[in-house]
Amino acid sequence: MTTVIDGKQAAASVVAAVKAAAERLETEAGRRPGLAVVIVGDDPASHAYVNSKSKMAKQCGFKSVQHTLPEATSQEELMALVAELNADPDIDGILVQLPLPKHLNSEAVIQSILPEKDVDGLHVVNAGKLATGDLDTGLVSCTPAGAMILVRQIHGADLSGLNALVIGRSNLFGKPMAQLLLNANATVTIAHSRSRDLAGIARSADILVAAVGRAEMVKADWVKPGATVIDVGINRVPAPEKGEGRNKLVGDVDFAQCAPVAAAISPVPGGVGPMTIAMLMANTVIAAYRAAG
Numbered sequence: 001m002t003t004v005i006d007g008k009q010a011a012a013s014v015v016a017a018v019k020a021a022a023e024r025l026e027t028e029a030g031r032r033p034g035l036a037v038v039i040v041g042d043d044p045a046s047h048a049y050v051n052s053k054s055k056m057a058k059q060c061g062f063k064s065v066q067h068t069l070p071e072a073t074s075q076e077e078l079m080a081l082v083a084e085l086n087a088d089p090d091i092d093g094i095l096v097q098l099p100l101p102k103h104l105n106s107e108a109v110i111q112s113i114l115p116e117k118d119v120d121g122l123h124v125v126n127a128g129k130l131a132t133g134d135l136d137t138g139l140v141s142c143t144p145a146g147a148m149i150l151v152r153q154i155h156g157a158d159l160s161g162l163n164a165l166v167i168g169r170s171n172l173f174g175k176p177m178a179q180l181l182l183n184a185n186a187t188v189t190i191a192h193s194r195s196r197d198l199a200g201i202a203r204s205a206d207i208l209v210a211a212v213g214r215a216e217m218v219k220a221d222w223v224k225p226g227a228t229v230i231d232v233g234i235n236r237v238p239a240p241e242k243g244e245g246r247n248k249l250v251g252d253v254d255f256a257q258c259a260p261v262a263a264a265i266s267p268v269p270g271g272v273g274p275m276t277i278a279m280l281m282a283n284t285v286i287a288a289y290r291a292a293g
């Protein structure tokens with residue numbers, strides 16, 4: 001029988017541990033973790049993500065602040081807000097929701113966040129620590145950190161001898177995911193839109209991680225029998241079966257086709273998605289403990 005990996009349950013355990021740690025911090029140091037989430041513009045999907053991040057932060061007992069800025073915000077205004085949050089001792093974590101409107105330089109904004117408050121793990125200091133195998137003093141990007149917990153549920157902490165494939169090479173996911181798998185001793189391949197024979201490469205993967213952003217692209221004949229499949233895609237597609245004009249969420253993996261071939265597979269929704277938000281809370285509580293000394 002194929003194991004359908006339950007990301008909601010795994011996320012709930014992380015959140016329970018975060019809540020307990022936040023309570024302990026309040027008792028011992030007299031302060032709560034503080035998370036600031038910044039969103040620029042009107043993208044409805046981004047607003048939905050940001051609202052759930054702010055809500056979860058409150059549920060964890062954090063100080064939670066949300067800054068909603070208009071589409072026309074200038075680079076200087078956004079950087080000034082980041083500078084203010086950097087200097088605020090009540091704020092331990094700063095998340096600037098991506099993508100930013102096109103006129104803004106995302107990279108400059110991200111690099112202006114203090115590395116110790118960069119709960120997205122995107123600052124070069126944090127990315128560099130991960131790349132050099134320092135998993136103890138930096139902050140790791142939330143979605144790969146969460147996906148890695150799901151991989152460990154199936155395979156344990158040591159992936160020696162296993163072939164892992166990450167499809168996707170973004171700074172937010174593909175690159176850090178590959179680094180985490182490598183740190184766990186997997187033999188890692190990174191594939192992307194310019195790779196040749198993706199299906200062939202995929203068929204040799206014991207752990208197949210898909211983050212391409214193309215609905216149900218990974219088909220049954222891409223999956224090695226008995227593999228673990230981690231689906232990082234979130235794609236909204238028409239769902240006429242639910243009624244006229246209705247949508248549904250699907251991953252980058254064709255679940256119905258691939259589930260019978262895999263030994264373990266994460267669904268969409270309910271797989272990696274809930275882990276991302278849980279790991280954001282975990283990163284914030286870690287940053288708060290470090291700030292408290």
Ligand code: GUN
Nearest residue numbers: 095096097098099120142
């Ligand atoms: N947009 C989609 N996912 C993320 C994320 O993990 N962090 C940020 N900042 N923006 C995102």
